[in-house]
Amino acid sequence: MTSSIVHRVRPSGIRKFFDVLASMEHVISLGVGEPDFVTPDHIREAGIESIQAGRTHYTSNYGLLPLRQRIAVEMQRLYGVRYDPEHEILVTVGASEGIDIAVRAVVNHGDGVLLPEPGYVSYEASVVLAGGNVQPVPTYAENGFSLTARAVEQAITPQSRAIVMGFPNNPTGAVLDPQEAQAIVDLAVEHDLVIISDEIYHRLIYGGDHVCIAALKGAWDRTILINGFSKAYAMTGWRLGYTCAPAEVLEAMMKIHQYVIMSAPTAAQWAGIEALDHGEADVQSMLAEYDRRRKLLVTGLNDVGLTCFEPRGAFYAFPSIAITGMSSEEFSFRLLEEEHVAVVSGTAFGDAGEGYVRMCYATAYEQIQEALERMRRFVKRHTHTSLAS
């Protein structure tokens, strides 16, 4: 009953793992990539009030105009990039929808799409479903998994049509170096590539500034900027995101959006306005807490022998598990079985993730402390075994 194109989509490498996890008790999960915080009160209230005021209908396909206006102000305030709220901003069902319809709006059958690896799991699926071919661009631990123009250039072919970038990165926590980012934009100009930039973690940066791709020289005209509320405002369940792009490409995305979605959830959109109007203090306090946990986890991992470079964005650490001699998948299954700590195999994010696992530190400080203790035992046991054997 199913189409050949769906068969081309690789099954999620982590589903089996999460099935095992669901059947176990007392597990400390560093597996799931979402904030442990509940959406701040005043944002929840705004959603509830909108429902109670009877705002229960569809909105404009583009999303509520006041929300788009606030998004435009935010993009200008943070990065100095200008978007016309009427024609260049589309409110989506999470960044997830934005990624999918951006890829579908620009990729023809047989086009190549450059994907930095390791990278977020949905990019590859979107490219395959759109009939495109994935062109992997490796990133390496030696330079903190940052994307280099050299690696991009080596992967470009005459078939290349677009590049999907996701920085700060899931799963590595890497951020872009501003000079490399500009060199990558220059390559995109030279080879006429569309840049789809998923900047969902733009507010979760530890030291330094976020590099907004659309703000770089020559980028605006060819960039589709994907963003959303899930991570910065702890709003994963509301399903609210947005895309900013030149009117022509936004209109093409709208063609898909209007038929498959209609409009993003109305209560979520009202809550989104409140988040942008009054949520800055919440962003800052969650960021400070993530930073505390980040330092604890990264120091602790290096201490137990799981070498980890310093992640500068998002809420993930991506340590090497080389010391145990295990594959990434074996490590994650055995750590779960033996010590009840859930982490995700690096290979779930592409072949370049072999030898690493992803740990999400959007979980309580004390839980991370306990997880580190358990990992210390695990590594001690297995390093000893592999040295002896």
Ligand SMILES: Cc1ncc(COP(=O)(O)O)c(C=O)c1O
């Ligand atoms: C890099 C990246 N992009 C997009 C998403 C999806 O975000 P949303 O909840 O806005 O659909 C995630 C969620 O984990 C992510 O890590």
